[in-house]
Amino acid sequence: xxxxxxxxxxxxxxxxxxxxxxxxxxxxxxxxxxxxxxxxxxxxxxxxxxxxxxxxxxxxxxxxxxxxxxxxxxxxxxxxxxxxxxxxxxxxxxxxxxxxxxxxxxxxxxxxxxxxxxxxxxxxxxxxxxxxxxxxxxxxxxxxxxxxxxxxxxxxxxxxxxxxxxxxxxxxxxxxxxxxxxxxxxxxxxxxxxxxxxxxxxxxxxxxxxxxxxxxxxxxxxxxxxxxxxxxxxxxxxxxxxxxxxxxxxxxxxxxxxxxxxxxxxxxxxxxxxxxxxxxxxxxxxxxxxxxxxxxxxxxxxxxxxxxxxxxxxxxxxxxxxxxxxxxxxxxxxxxxxxxxxxxxxxxxxxxxxxxxxxxxxxxxxxxxxxxxxxxxxxxxxxxxxxxxxxxxxxxxxxxxxxxxxxxxxxxxxxxxxxxxxxxxxxxxxxxxxxxxxxxxxxxxxxxxxxxxxxxxxxxxxxxxxxx
Numbered sequence: 455x456x457x458x459x460x461x462x463x464x465x466x467x468x469x470x471x472x473x474x475x476x477x478x479x480x481x482x483x484x485x486x487x488x489x490x491x492x493x494x495x496x497x498x499x500x501x502x503x504x505x506x507x508x509x510x511x512x513x514x515x516x517x518x519x520x521x522x523x524x525x526x527x528x529x530x531x532x533x534x535x536x537x538x539x540x541x542x543x544x545x546x547x548x549x550x551x552x553x554x555x556x557x558x559x560x561x562x563x564x565x566x567x568x569x570x571x572x573x574x575x576x577x578x579x580x581x582x583x584x585x586x587x588x589x590x591x592x593x594x595x596x597x598x599x600x601x602x603x604x605x606x607x608x609x610x611x612x613x614x615x616x617x618x619x620x621x622x623x624x625x626x627x628x629x630x631x632x633x634x635x636x637x638x639x640x641x642x643x644x645x646x647x648x649x650x651x652x653x654x655x656x657x658x659x660x661x662x663x664x665x666x667x668x669x670x671x672x673x674x675x676x677x678x679x680x681x682x683x684x685x686x687x688x689x690x691x692x693x694x695x696x697x698x699x700x701x702x703x704x705x706x707x708x709x710x711x712x713x714x715x716x717x718x719x720x721x722x723x724x725x726x727x728x729x730x731x732x733x734x735x736x737x738x739x740x741x742x743x744x745x746x747x748x749x750x751x752x753x754x755x756x757x758x759x760x761x762x763x764x765x766x767x768x769x770x771x772x773x774x775x776x777x778x779x780x781x782x783x784x785x786x787x788x789x790x791x792x793x794x795x796x797x798x799x800x801x802x803x804x805x806x807x808x809x810x811x812x813x814x815x816x817x818x819x820x821x822x823x824x825x826x827x828x829x830x831x832x833x834x835x836x837x838x839x840x841x842x843x844x845x846x847x848x849x850x851x852x853x854x855x856x857x858x859x860x861x862x863x864x865x866x867x868x869x870x871x872x873x874x875x876x877x878x879x880x881x882x883x884x885x886x887x888x889x890x891x892x893x894x895x896x897x898x899x900x901x902x903x904x905x906x907x908x909x910x911x912x913x914x915x916x917x918x919x920x921x922x
Contacts (some may be wrong), residue, residue: 507672520657600631735793
């Protein structure tokens with residue numbers, strides 16, 4: 455198994471675990487903490503995530519790209535030190551500002567002080583180094599072990615609605631210990647020394663260029679929860695958070711695939727290997743649309759049965775939100791290919807930034823208009839429209855690159871199969887009684903139909919897809 459295949463395997467394996475584990479923990483947490491408890495934790499994590507953004511800037515994409523381009527160990531060592539010390543300065547400055555926020559604005563100061571450890575842990579993250587080295591095995595093993603330990607702690611120590619602080623501490627320590635683990639491994643590979651300021655400074659501007667889209671992306675991904683918390687109720691934040699979690703859980707597989715592909719595509723562009731690049735992009739788009747069309751329409755179809763079983767009756771309002779948000783599985787996944795396999799490897803940072811900023815602005819405007827009137831539904835509408843806008847703008851910028859339009863068109867039949875599957879489940883297999891047996895029947899019936907249609911399509915277009 456070559457390096458690329460190993461990375462895809464490890465990333466996909468971990469993302470599958472990421473899907474399975476919340477299936478165990480989410481029903482427990484939703485019932486123990488309730489919508490208000492989930493909303494309180496989600497709101498605090500959203501606030502902290504913005505401080506983490508300013509600590510890391512665009513480092514996850516920028517750092518990975520710069521490491522992937524290093525030709526020898528000396529260049530690798532210098533590049534790592536230059537980037538990581540610029541990261542340290544930003545983390546220190548961000549933590550100082552965070553303390554000011556706690557002093558003047560935080561309602562639950564004890565909870566937000568505890569989240570300082572989360573800010574520090576994520577702020578010193580060097581995942582970008584291992585991604586750039588195409589070494590996904592280490593991060594996957596680390597994350598898997600810590601996830602299992604944190605889940606055991608969750609069931610042992612989180613018993614009532616008053617255990618919010620314990621739940622937060624478990625999540626925080628899993629992040630902090632994970633990052634310290636990676637640092638211990640890195641010290642065996644890199645000679646960590648502080649470089650000259652001029653060498654640190656040269657990374658700031660290009661990193662900032664990638665920070666704008668990262669910031670804007672996180673605005674339109676999480677501003678809905680912030681605005682719900684400010685303009686609606688903390689319970690609505692909890693309901694929206696878990697609805698979004700259900701929709702985005704399976705997307706981890708797509709994220710793993712795109713993340714594993716980015717260093718390889720970057721290297722191919724650097725070596726001007728256009729033929730191989732086109733092949734990877736064509737197969738990536740075809741595979742992504744095959745997977746996401748099933749996920750998107752499948753989740754929407756089974757939502758009325760799934761939500762009461764999975765989250766409990768306190769979260770029944772999440773059914774409509776899941777149905778609305780499910781389409782973003784396809785939209786975000788297409789955008790992930792545009793971003794990680796075309797825009798970032800080609801260093802089209804300005805175009806990428808522009809698309810994300812416009813999407814963020816649209817999301818904020820729609821939220822301001824709709825959340826006061828229709829609450830959670832307004833946040834869902836804003837998310838869908840902003841995601842769609844971003845992908846359309848990115849497509850405009852790359853429409854002449856590597857025949858991307860043809861790759862998109864080849865996957866359209868999967869969307870049609872998914873839509874028919876949705877109608878089939880809702881028409882013939884929908885039940886007013888949400889039971890596990892009914893849920894399994896819906897999944898098996900819809901999945902079988904989708905796989906049969908897709909298999910026929912694979913056979914008909916086999917020569918075109920794999921020979922051309």
